[in-house]
Amino acid sequence: MIDIDQYPTIGAAFFEAAACFAGHSLLAVPANKERRYAPEGLELTYAEVAERVRPLMQIYAQAGFGHGHRVALSLENRPDHVLHKLALNAIGVCCVPINPDYRVQELAYLIDHSKVDLIVALPELCAAINEALEHTTWRPPLIAVQDVGKGLRAPSKAALAQTIDGETPASILYTSGTTGNPKGCVLSHRYELASGAWYASLGGLAVIRPTQERLYNPLPLFHVNASILSFYCMMLTGNCQIQTDRFQPTRWWEEVRQSNATIIHYLGIIIPLLLAQPSDKNDQAHHRVRFGFGAGVEPQLHAVFESRFGFPLLEIWGMTEMVRTLVDCEPPRQVGTRAFGRPRPGLDVKVVDGYDNALPSGMPGEMLIRHSAQTPRQDFFLGYLDDEDATAHAWRNGWFHTGDIVVQDPDGMIHFFDRDKHIIRRSGENISAAQVEAVLQTHPWVKTVAVLPVTDEIREQEVLACVVLSDTASREVGDFAATAHEEMALSLFNHCYQALAYFKAPGWILFLPSIPTTATQKIQKHRIFAVNEDPRQRTGIVDCRDLKKRRPKNSDT
DSSP states (O other): OOOTTTSOSHHHHHHHHHHHTTTSEEEEEOOOTTSSSOTTOEEEEHHHHHHHHHHHHHHHHHTTOOTTOEEEEEOTTSHHHHHHHHHHHHTTOEEEEOOTTOOHHHHHHHHHHHTOSEEEEOGGGHHHHHHHHTTOSOOOOEEEGGGTTTOOOOOSSOOOOSOOOTTSEEEEEEEOOTTSSOEEEEEEHHHHHHHHHHHHTOOGGGOOOTTTOEEEEOSOTTSHIIIIIIHHHHHHTTOEEEEOSSOOHHHHHHHHHHTTOSEEEEETTHHHHHHTSOOOTTTTSSOOOOEEEEEOOOHHHHHHHHHHHSSOEEEEEEETTEEEEEEOOSSSOOTTTTBOOOOBTTBEEEEEOTTSOBOOTTOOEEEEEESOSSSTTTTSOOEETTOHHHHHHHTGGGSEEEEEEEEEOTTSOEEEEEEOTTEEEETTEEEEHHHHHHHHTTSTTEEEEEEEEEEETTTEEEEEEEEEEOHHHHHHHOSTTTOOOHHHHHHHHHHHHHHSOGGGSOSEEEEOSOOOBOTTOOBOGGGTSOTTOOGGGSTTOEEOGGGOOOOOTTOOO
16 A cells, blocks of 8 residues: 555655556446446546646646645546546645535535635536626636646636645535535545545455455545545555446446446445345346445345345445544444444544533443544544634534434444434435525525424435415415415425525425424424424425436526
């Protein structure tokens, strides 16, 4: 494995890997005749990736880009994302990936907040970005990816003269928090490489064999899993990342088999969809998968999947702020218990109550983490962009507060129990309840709103909006109990659907005569429903889940 202490920057580590593993494959794209790019598939060796990265480095550097600049990448899951990120990081530029499902308001926020010096995008995504730029105060140039070498404008400020090192920012990834707008997590070169090195050294059932692994990852490159955790694990060990465009259950196994994948990454939503595919006598044959690596498999499906397909699903825990994952990879595993491993040197864990007091084993509490007592923040994110208060709050008392509720056994094994009620976890996306509430509150029919998660059998959780109508709207619909509110629910859904990424729109909408509050008018979400009540069974609730579809590019409908 490439020694990240000797090669502490992404550029240095990549070119050392390219020299060591030149003829081995680094990046592969499965064949798919319906895809707009590389329909016959693509496979690039380390040497071939280096041959593509070097000219990109020269183009960007000659235009004046370097240390201290930020470039946003809106390149979906294409190889271009990996190539441009490697090139930009190698000359000291920090990359800001863009979620292609972001709507105008979300794009404008990201651009204004990150203050990028350039946006590189797929041609079909440029129209949406240009529309967002009409609503920003920060106006960076936008260039289509194929035009980068033809007329790249110089940045408005000069690059920094200082040397690139392990603490130089490599990425800013936006992740939903509890306070509304996403926070920009600043990740250093050291963070990204250390994440890959940690994965490569887990051992047990997750052992990574140098130059022998092919890791199939259907997850988006604008998230930390595919672009950092798995990619740098593969790069540092001379292995190959198989990057598909997106998860599709009907072609999953065909791609896994044809690409000779030995490892697959998954999210909880993927497992029931794969189990729902027609059973085949060859389910355990004709694939080389040694293990799956992911999070969120439902307990009742865990053993069922392993029995049918013949390999273990190793449940992990990680987050954008720290993706050196905990994982249940040492036999005997605790299948079907939401177990995700034990602390190990380099990642301390403490389970606490609401006052940061340590709890005894078996008691649910918030999971706090750190590297060690001596170096608590080593290999963690650098902080939230331009938000020192939020960073300090997350790191209060010398531990990072994850917001996840867990239970720890006497032997140290940790089980996921619950998560912060202000965050909704849908199909691997963290959705801020406060952000959805803020959009709904702008609708003239809404007097009060509370957004919270409800259980979803496929997507883990779904967005539920509990709405108290304004006096005007209430008069329009007449008697509350006798009105179905279907049309009003559709209007509220569309209001969110136009303003937010499709997955954030409410999947369920429930109109209520009132929402419980404190004496100071603070909403008490925990009092809206009775203990163990399923909100989806409430009379009059409107199911909008089928309306939540990924929109065609350049479409506002």
